[in-house]
Every structure is written in structure tokens, then in C-alpha cells.
Amino acid sequence: MQAVIALNKKQDRESKIIPNRDLLLPYAVPYFAYVGIASLSQDRVPVEINYILKIIIVPCLLYWAWKWYAPITGPKKPIGSILYGIIFGIAGLVI
Numbered sequence: 563m564q565a566v567i568a569l570n571k572k573q574d575r576e577s578k579i580i581p582n583r584d585l586l587l588p589y590a591v592p593y594f595a596y597v598g599i600a601s602l603s604q605d606r607v608p609v610e611i612n613y614i615l616k617i618i619i620v621p622c623l624l625y626w627a628w629k630w631y632a633p634i635t636g637p638k639k640p641i642g643s644i645l646y647g648i649i650f651g652i653a654g655l656v657i
Contacts, residue, residue, distance in 0.1 A: 588627035
């Protein structure tokens, strides 16, 4: 009985895992939209319009892809995640 419960828990965990190739679109589209707007419209569109397009389009794409992103807090408390980010952010700045 316990083996069946353990097997079911393992299957539940595995069913929640999304393969990397399925995450390519949600992670790449906002980045390529930002880069595409910045580079393709560089000479044809005024800088102000360029920024407005990036400010409107990229957050909309991030909102669309939000459900696929990994949570920033993880399984621990949010304060631990914040401290972790600050420490490694400072370390990255020094390096």
C-alpha cells in the first residue's frame, strides 16, 4: 500500500515537470521582442516611440508567459529568497 502511495506521489511530481523545450517559447519571446524592437526599428522609428513599444509589448508578453516561469521564492520563505538575491547580486557586481 505504501509503495503505491509513494509511486503516485512520484508520478504527480513528474507530471508537473515541464520539459525545457516547452519553456523555450515563454522565455525567448519577451527577450527577442525587446531585442527585435530595439534593433529593427532603430533607424525608422523615433527613440521615444521605440521605448514606448518596448514598455507596452514586453510586459504584456511577460504577463502572458508568467504561468510557465519558475517561482522566485522556491520552497522556502520569501525573505530567504530576497537575501539570496541580494548576496549573489553583490557578488556578481564585485566579480
